[in-house]
Amino acid sequence: EPEVTQTPSHQVTQMGQEVILRCVPISNHLYFYWYRQILGQKVEFLVSFYNNEISEKSEIFDDQFSVERPDGSNFTLKIRSTKLEDSAMYFCASSVRDSGYTFGSGTRLTVV
Amino acid sequence: AQSVTQLGSHVSVSEGALVLLRCNYSSSVPPYLFWYVQYPNQGLQLLLKYTSAATLVKGINGFEAEFKKSETSFHLTKPSAHMSDAAEYFCAVIGISGNTPLVFGKGTRLSVIA
Numbered sequence: 472e473p474e475v476t477q478t479p480s481h482q483v484t485q486m487g488q489e490v491i492l493r494c495v496p497i498s499n500h501l502y503f504y505w506y507r508q509i510l511g512q513k514v515e516f517l518v519s520f521y522n523n524e525i526s527e528k529s530e531i532f533d534d535q536f537s538v539e540r541p542d543g544s545n546f547t548l549k550i551r552s553t554k555l556e557d558s559a560m561y562f563c564a565s566s567v568r569d570s571g572y573t574f575g576s577g578t579r580l581t582v583v
Numbered sequence: 584a585q586s587v588t589q590l591g592s593h594v595s596v597s598e599g600a601l602v603l604l605r606c607n608y609s610s611s612v613p614p615y616l617f618w619y620v621q622y623p624n625q626g627l628q629l630l631l632k633y634t635s636a637a638t639l640v641k642g643i644n645g646f647e648a649e650f651k652k653s654e655t656s657f658h659l660t661k662p663s664a665h666m667s668d669a670a671e672y673f674c675a676v677i678g679i680s681g682n683t684p685l686v687f688g689k690g691t692r693l694s695v696i697a
Contacts, residue, residue: 504684514627514673514687527684562627564685571617571634572685576626 473497477563477575484553484582492548492578494563503546504564504572505538507531514562520546553582585610585676589688597696602646602661604691606674609655614676616657617685618648621671630672633657644668669695 476495484490496503505517518528520538537549546565550557560579564572590605608614618630631642638650644667648659657674674688 506687513689516684516686519684529684571615571629571632573629574619574627 473573475563475565475573475575477561477578479578480576481579482581484580486555486582487552490550490553490580492550492561492563492580494546494548494575495544496546496563496565497573498544500565500567500573502526502566502568503538503540504566505548506562506564506574507559508562508577509556509559517548517561550580553580555582558582585612585614585678585683585686587616587674587676587686587688589672589674589691591691592689593692593694595694595696596664598666599663602659602664602668602693604659604672604674604693606648606657606659606688607655608657608674608676610676610678612678614678616648616650617675617677618642618646618657618659619673619675619687620644621673621690623670627673630659664693664695666695666697669693 478493503520506514508514516529518532519526535551539547558581560577562577563575566572586609588607616633619627620630630646631640633640633650641647646661671690671692673690675685677685
């Protein structure tokens with residue numbers, strides 16, 4: 472069964488450093504998403520991406536965040552200058568319109 | 584705008600007992616509804632989804648959910664709990680009218696007691 476692949480599974484970074492989280496969505500999917508889950512809290516929407524541009528973003532997705540689909544297969548989330556409160560599990564997802572999202576297994580980001 | 588409310592942040596059942604996890608939704612357009620399960624230190628796995636076909640939806644691992652428009656509910660049930668069902672369960676909603684993002688509830692942690 473097709474999967475969404477995320478790398479790395481765990482990343483530790485120092486406060487103020489830039490991190491890039493990588494995702495390979497399912498090949499025939501057209502919509503791509505990033506969500507995050509702070510430990511013990513709900514899963515929160517960050518951004519959706521369609522046709523090579525952001526289609527929607529939440530209040531969380533401020534100027535520190537950016538997304539890119541650099542080569543037609545990867546979908547990346549960049550955090551420019553990490554803060555302690557960015558520590559969370561980050562999930563990538565892809566979908567074919569409204570048929571339900573397929574989520575990756577997540578990247579646990581720890582900012583120290 | 585869409586939202587879901589999950590009643591009960593923690594539910595505890597005995598092995599073999601009925602599992603009932605509650606979810607109520609709010610949507611300004613006809614919704615699609617989903618249940619996801621998250622096992623410890625793992626990602627989100629789709630259990631089942633309602634996409635305006637049959638109102639009783641069967642999913643994986645013996646779970647099912649019934650869409651009740653009159654009650655704006657989409658409760659998740661399983662007749663007989665197994666120890667392996669212990670996990671976090673998330674209800675989620677999306678509006679079918681456009682590419683709106685999936686919105687999650689706060690989750691319900693299911694514990695199964697031997």
